[in-house]
Amino acid sequence: MVVVLAFSLQSSPARAQGGASEAGSGAAAAISSLVYGPVKIAYSVLGVVFGGFAWGLSGGDTEVMKAVISPAVRGDYVVTASHIRGERPIEFIGRRPEYREDQVVLEEIY
Numbered sequence: 001m002v003v004v005l006a007f008s009l010q011s012s013p014a015r016a017q018g019g020a021s022e023a024g025s026g027a028a029a030a031i032s033s034l035v036y037g038p039v040k041i042a043y044s045v046l047g048v049v050f051g052g053f054a055w056g057l058s059g060g061d062t063e064v065m066k067a068v069i070s071p072a073v074r075g076d077y078v079v080t081a082s083h084i085r086g087e088r089p090i091e092f093i094g095r096r097p098e099y100r101e102d103q104v105v106l107e108e109i110y
Contacts, residue, residue, distance in 0.1 A: 025081035032079040040077050040092065047072020070094065 051069035058064040074094020082088045 022081065025084045028084045029079045029081045032084070036079050036090075037077055040075065043092070044073045 047069055051065045051072070054068045055061065055065035071093045075091040076083070079090060080088070083090050
């Protein structure tokens with residue numbers, strides 16, 4: 001019983017540090033999102049505007065419009081704790097779903 005009690009007391013500070021680390025990552029993500037989010041939204045709005053111009057200048061070619069709008073509106077709009085910890089890259093300029101790493105890995109598995 002003493003050994004079990006000693007191990008349980010010894011692991012408590014490690015859990016507390018992990019919780020503090022998670023809280024720190026979450027706080028950093030929230031603060032980062034306050035700056036990153038509006039910049040990404042502005043980029044997306046400009047992408048839609050320029051996509052409209054591209055559509056008009058190309059004579060109504062929707063493929064040209066999609067090529068401009070798609071990268072602008074796809075991607076991450078908020079920073080998460082996994083981005084802060086480096087577990088997942090921030091995707092500012094979005095890629096088409098068929099080119100995303102997580103989709104490629106899923107297709108290889110199945």
